[in-house]
Amino acid sequence: MLQIDQLTKTFGAKTAVKAATFTVEKPAMIGIIGRSGAGKSTLLRMLNCLTEVSAGTIMFDGVDVTALRGAAKRNWQSQCAMIFQQFNLVPRMDVVSNVLHGILNRRSTLATMFNLYPDEDIHKAIAILDRLGIAEHAPKRAEALSGGQQQRVAIARALMQDPKIILADEPIASLDPMNAQVVMQSLRQIHEEDGRMVIANLHTLDTARRYCDRVIGMRDGKIVFDGTPDQLTTGVARDIYGADETFSEAATSTEIETLNAEVVKLAEVAESV
Known part of the structure; x- marks a missing residue:
C-alpha cells in the first residue's frame, strides 16, 4: 500500500530526514519512536504533503504522492488525515462544528462562511463522537473539554474525512497517563475495526509495544530500527535514543503502575541518602 523510498528532507545545511525507506504492505498500526x-x-x-520533499518518493497504491499538486494534493491530504499534539481545534467553537471541519475542503465557500452543513453530515459527526465516548459533549465549546477529550475530538475530525491513513504526531505527549491510554485505545480500535492504517509518533516505549504492530526507530534523521514490538529490547532502545546503561524505560512510561513504582523507588533512594 505505502512505499517510502530514500525520503530525504533538508533545511539549509541541516538534514532532518536522511534516505528513509520502508514499505507497508497492508493496513497496520505503526509507532515511530526516537528522541526529540x-x-x-x-x-x-x-507523508501528508505539509512539508515538501527534498529527495525520494512516497508511493501509495501506485500513486506518486510527491508529484501531486493542486486539487490532487488536497485530495491526498483528505485521505491522509493528520492529528497533532496540540489538537488544533477552534477553542470557542462547539465540538460538533470542530468535527465537521474535517470536511471543509468538500464544502463551498458560502456554506463554510455560514457554518452550514447537511443533517446527514451532522448526524455522522455525532455518531463518530459517540463511538469515541464523547457524544454528550457535542454542543459544548471545545475549550471546555479536558485535554484527553479534546484529542478525541481531533480524532473524530480526522475520521470525518474518512481517510485511508491516519497520521498522529505525538498524540499523547501533553496528556496524563489515564487520558493517554484512552486516546491510544481509540486509535487502536479505529485500526482494528475500520482496517485503517495508523502511523503515530510516540515518545514512550511501553506505548509503542502495547498498541503497535510494528515499531520504527529514528536517530539523527535515519531509520535505525524497524521491527516488531517484541524486538524492541532495552538494548535496542538505548541505541535508538543514543543512551548509555543508565537509560530507564520507566522514565518514559505512560503506564500508571510503572509510574507509581518509579515514584516509590525514587522516594526510597531519597530516604537512604
Whole structure:
C-alpha cells in the first residue's frame, strides 16, 4: 500500500530526514519512536504533503504522492488525515462544528462562511463522537473539554474525512497517563475495526509495544530500527535514543503502575541518602 523510498528532507545545511525507506504492505498500526529532533515529525509532515520533499518518493497504491499538486494534493491530504499534539481545534467553537471541519475542503465557500452543513453530515459527526465516548459533549465549546477529550475530538475530525491513513504526531505527549491510554485505545480500535492504517509518533516505549504492530526507530534523521514490538529490547532502545546503561524505560512510561513504582523507588533512594 505505502512505499517510502530514500525520503530525504533538508533545511539549509541541516538534514532532518536522511534516505528513509520502508514499505507497508497492508493496513497496520505503526509507532515511530526516537528522541526529540530525530526527524519523526518531519517524516509525517512529508507523508501528508505539509512539508515538501527534498529527495525520494512516497508511493501509495501506485500513486506518486510527491508529484501531486493542486486539487490532487488536497485530495491526498483528505485521505491522509493528520492529528497533532496540540489538537488544533477552534477553542470557542462547539465540538460538533470542530468535527465537521474535517470536511471543509468538500464544502463551498458560502456554506463554510455560514457554518452550514447537511443533517446527514451532522448526524455522522455525532455518531463518530459517540463511538469515541464523547457524544454528550457535542454542543459544548471545545475549550471546555479536558485535554484527553479534546484529542478525541481531533480524532473524530480526522475520521470525518474518512481517510485511508491516519497520521498522529505525538498524540499523547501533553496528556496524563489515564487520558493517554484512552486516546491510544481509540486509535487502536479505529485500526482494528475500520482496517485503517495508523502511523503515530510516540515518545514512550511501553506505548509503542502495547498498541503497535510494528515499531520504527529514528536517530539523527535515519531509520535505525524497524521491527516488531517484541524486538524492541532495552538494548535496542538505548541505541535508538543514543543512551548509555543508565537509560530507564520507566522514565518514559505512560503506564500508571510503572509510574507509581518509579515514584516509590525514587522516594526510597531519597530516604537512604
